[in-house]
Amino acid sequence: MSTTVVGAGSWGTTFAQVLADAGAPEVVVWARRPEVAAQITAEHTNPYLPGVDLPGAVVGSDDLDAALRGASLVVLAVPVQKVRAVITAHAGSFPAGAPVVSLLKGLEVGTHLRVSQIIEAELPGSPAAVVSGPNLAKEIAARRPCGSVVAARDASVAHEVAHACSTRYFRPFTTADVLGVEISGAVKNLLAVAVGMAEGLGLGDNAKASVVARGLVETSRLVVALGGSAATVAGLAGAGDAFATCSSPLSRNHRLGTGLAAGLSLQDVLSGLGGTAEAVATSTSVSELASSLGVPMAVVSQVDAVLHHGMPPALAAEHLLSQPVAPEGF
Numbered sequence: 001m002s003t004t005v006v007g008a009g010s011w012g013t014t015f016a017q018v019l020a021d022a023g024a025p026e027v028v029v030w031a032r033r034p035e036v037a038a039q040i041t042a043e044h045t046n047p048y049l050p051g052v053d054l055p056g057a058v059v060g061s062d063d064l065d066a067a068l069r070g071a072s073l074v075v076l077a078v079p080v081q082k083v084r085a086v087i088t089a090h091a092g093s094f095p096a097g098a099p100v101v102s103l104l105k106g107l108e109v110g111t112h113l114r115v116s117q118i119i120e121a122e123l124p125g126s127p128a129a130v131v132s133g134p135n136l137a138k139e140i141a142a143r144r145p146c147g148s149v150v151a152a153r154d155a156s157v158a159h160e161v162a163h164a165c166s167t168r169y170f171r172p173f174t175t176a177d178v179l180g181v182e183i184s185g186a187v188k189n190l191l192a193v194a195v196g197m198a199e200g201l202g203l204g205d206n207a208k209a210s211v212v213a214r215g216l217v218e219t220s221r222l223v224v225a226l227g228g229s230a231a232t233v234a235g236l237a238g239a240g241d242a243f244a245t246c247s248s249p250l251s252r253n254h255r256l257g258t259g260l261a262a263g264l265s266l267q268d269v270l271s272g273l274g275g276t277a278e279a280v281a282t283s284t285s286v287s288e289l290a291s292s293l294g295v296p297m298a299v300v301s302q303v304d305a306v307l308h309h310g311m312p313p314a315l316a317a318e319h320l321l322s323q324p325v326a327p328e329g330f
Contacts, residue, residue, distance in 0.1 A: 002026040003164070004071040006064065008036050008126060009276075010137040011103055012077025013046045013054070017141060019075075020055035022166045027058045028067045037062040039220075048274075052141045059153040073101065073164055076115065079276045080106035083115055087122045099157050100126045104136075105185035105241075106278040107285035114182040127157045129164065130178055132185045133236040134244035136251065143169045149237040150174050151181040165321040173236065180223045180232030187222070187286055188242040189253045190303045191215035195246040195304065196257020197313040205316075211299060213248050218297040222286075225293045253279045260306060261313045283307050298323055 003024045005016045008031035016027045029046075031037040040060030044053055061067040064086075068074060073170055074094060078086055083104060087094070095099065100123060102115040102146045113121075119128040133148035140146055150165070150172045152158035158174040175181065180195055191212055192254055198207045216239055219231040232238055245251045252273045259269035270277060283304040305311035 002071050003073045003075065004067045004321070005029045005075045005077055006047060006067075007077030008032070008040065008048060008060065009077060009259075010046075010049045010141075011060075011135065012051075012075070013040075013049045013140040014132070014137040015053070015075060015077065015103055015165070016058045018167055018170045019050070019073075019164050020057040021143075021164050022163075022170075024057060024164065026097050027055075029058060029060050030064045030067045031062055034062040036060065036298040040218070049081075049137070064090050067189060068095065071095050071098055073099055073137050073161070075101045075103060075131075076119075077103045080104045080278055081109060081116060081176055081281050084108065084118050087118065091122060094123055094126060096125045099129050099152075099161055101129045101131055101161055102182075103131055105182075105189055106282040107186050107289070109148050109281050109285055111155040112285045112289045114138070114186075115321060116178050116182060120128065127152065127154055128178070129157055129161045129179050130185075131172070132181045132241060133225070134240045136244055136248055138250055140170060140241070145169045147171045147173065147236050147240065149181055149235065151178040151237070153178055175232065175235075175237075177229045177232045178227030179226055181225050182228075182239040183228060184219055184233050184238035184249055185228065185299065186278075187215065187219045188238070188245050189277070190283050190286060190300050191219075191242050192245040192251050192253035193257040193260075193277075193279045193283075193303050193307070194299050195301075196251075196259075197261045198257075198317065199254075200258040200261025201314060201317060203317065208246070211320075212242055213305065215299045216242060217300055218295075219289075221295045222290050222297065225295050225324060252277045257279075257313075279303070280307055 005234040037060030116128040129152040162172040302316040
């Protein structure tokens with residue numbers, strides 16, 4: 001039986017390679033553009049992942065309903081804000097009982113829902129799982145080693161998905177804390193923007209490290225307030241993902257921050273990223289969710305102010321430095 005990856009961007013295509021390397025006999029990658037699907041099948045390459053030769057088991061399709069039928073596993077790799085529309089438009093073609101795996105890191109605008117919650121609402125017969133961690137696509141596509149987390153409320157589903165993506169270079173661990181994994185993944189994109197701005201402003205490594213550390217404290221507060229575990233934030237899906245995304249120029253969200261610090265407009269930066277920066281849509285959702293729970297998130301609120309309220313990055317940094325004296329801990 002085939003596995004279907006919904007979305008032909010760099011991370012979805014890279015994960016298709018991982019699944020093929022883990023032994024999947026066929027991995028169908030759905031691409032919105034027919035020419036991309038045709039190139040994946042005929043040449044085993046993807047323009048969104050240049051320089052990478054995909055395994056022979058990876059093929060493309062521009063017919064999502066056909067790609068979904070009979071799949072033993074479905075992987076979602078479209079932007080967070082489009083995922084509900086994709087699911088509802090093709091809900092009848094999702095194979096009953098097959099796990100649906102989210103590679104996405106963000107919250108839905110307006111509802112503040114996590115992707116696993118959208119899956120459960122729109123596909124009640126399909127168990128939801130999440131793959132997260134330090135997942136820079138270009139490094140994984142080059143088969144460089146990384147650890148990741150597979151989260152599912154049902155341990156058997158988590159182990160099934162972990163087995164399906166376990167290779168010599170991609171090492172999955174399992175957890176039942178789906179909430180903690182998804183919130184950590186959403187917030188780390190905002191921290192990457194903050195670190196990118198600090199780097200672009202020339203504030204130094206101490207400032208960047210301080211942003212990451214305090215941002216992880218804020219993430220822990222939000223996760224615990226929602227019922228998740230602070231330990232998840234200290235692991236691969238939290239600190240591990242944040243360290244990779246905040247420090248690497250491969251991260252679109254990091255590059256978004258450096259571009260804004262250089263004085264470029266949000267639209268100008270986004271147009272040059274070559275993909276979606278999930279922080280833009282997610283920042284407001286995380287800020288509103290934290291505010292509704294009374295959870296203080298100073299770093300997140302300043303990122304949201306820069307992205308959506310015209311706050312200059314230098315002034316956002318000033319605001320963070322002028323926060324009142326408070327205990328350091330969680």
